[in-house]
Amino acid sequence: MLIGAHVSTQGGILTAFDRAQAIGAEAVQIHATAPQSWRQLELSPETVAEFRDRMAATGLDAFFLHAVYLINLATAREDLLEKSEGSLRHYLELANLLGARGVIFHPGSHKGLGFDQVLEQLGAAMGRALLAAPGESLLLIENSAGAGDNVGSSFNQIRRMMEAVDSDRVRLCLDTAHAFTAGYDLASAEGLAAMVEELEREIGTSRLAAIHANDSKAPLGSNRDRHENIGDGFIGAEGFRRLLAEPRLTGAPLLLEVPGLEGKGPDRANVERLRELAGLPPLPG
Template sequence: MLIGTHVSQAGGLDKAVARGVERGCRSIQIFNQSPRMWRPTNYTEDDFAAFRAAIDDSPIDAVLIHAVYLINCASEDPEIRTKSLASLKQSLHVGDGIGADVVLHPGSALRGEVGPAIKRAGEVFKEALEESDHSLLLLEDTAGTGGTLGRSFEELAELIDAAGGGRRLGVCLDSCHLLASGYDVRSIEALTETLDSFDEIVGLGRLGAVHLNDSQTPLGSNRDRHANLGEGEIGEAGIAAFLSEPRFEEMAVVLETPGPDKRGTTAEEIAYAHRLRRRGLRARR
């Protein structure tokens, strides 16, 4: 299991690798630009080469890019969709350059109808993929209200179908979002049942990565509030279930926790994740 965390790319893409190594990561996730601005960071081929060289000299085996939060491929506003397409294409371009897959929040219908919003989003996903080469586009399950897309496995499947169902379309499951959206993941048995449902509706072959976060809010709250591992509604037993789940064994399992000082996941929390993994593996024997 490739346990890791989100790290900063400040100072250059290759600096993210060292930050991951310092925390004991086997996987890392980065933003390819400021997550709350449209303006892209224009990396060069030299930047990509430096990153790849740093990865080759490290124990890190998987890299994710999290696309910016402003993207809403489902928007009814043509200008927002145009900006979203350009930003998503840039994320996939950087992913191609450094060997990373791209995680994306599917978007929101806001106050419009969900069906047409899914169609709009799918068209943007498809165009962005057609103009890139290798990176997978992993749609993240979400938690929210109103027209937020991706709150159910059925919606994730519909989004993939709307984008053409190509082999480069996948899913990143977030433990906090699952619980908040009403999927029980607080024990080995509950997680097994939830993943069986995902397999039936979407297919485990589409699962490309996992975000591991505890949840400040309870089952079915529809509120996305991350908590440190073992300090929320999922609890140690649920987190241990994720970390020992055999279907996640070869995947990037990336923490996005607040950290003890609200500055992100620490090396200590990565070590704690490994201890919970051992606990979960013992419970499965």
């Protein structure tokens, strides 16, 4: 089991390794570019080489890029769809270049059109981005909380999106806080069992490639996206203890996206909480 976190790359992408090590993260997620901007990242061959060296030296190869938040593959606006597809392609190219495992992204909102109306467009756009960025990097669809007509709040929708793409590089990133407010009751043993059973039936846990381990500040079924520190939210410590004991889930690296005890993002304290709930030894030092 790998327990890690989203870390900042302020000062450049190479800073991710020091930040991950400082909080005891064994898996890493970064935004390669500012998440509210379309700006693309130009990497020098030296930076790429150094990045790959640091990855090899630290063993932090469970490394993921989180795509920008502006992406919407479910939009009716052609200019936005084009930009979104270009941004996704850019991120997949970056992941290939850096040796990252994959790109995690939010598929977007249909803004009232309905999921069925946008499904084909979604699949085609993902397929074109993957085709234009050939390589090993995976494309991970992150489940949504279901707010604002966001697609992908159920495993059924995500399975249909996966089927609409002609590629074997598409995987699932399961965000526990989003799943909870979308209606999967991870706070109870029965709710967890039902979620895992549904995930197995619709998608298959073998296609689960990452977990965003977040407690929820918003209640079950509220469709609100508010992350909380592990054990302090509605999923709670016992919810995470049961989840971490489920081997069909924990084969995937866990990445914290929590506010942190000091409000500065994922921290060592939350890594320690997950480790303790998973029955892992505490971090050294």
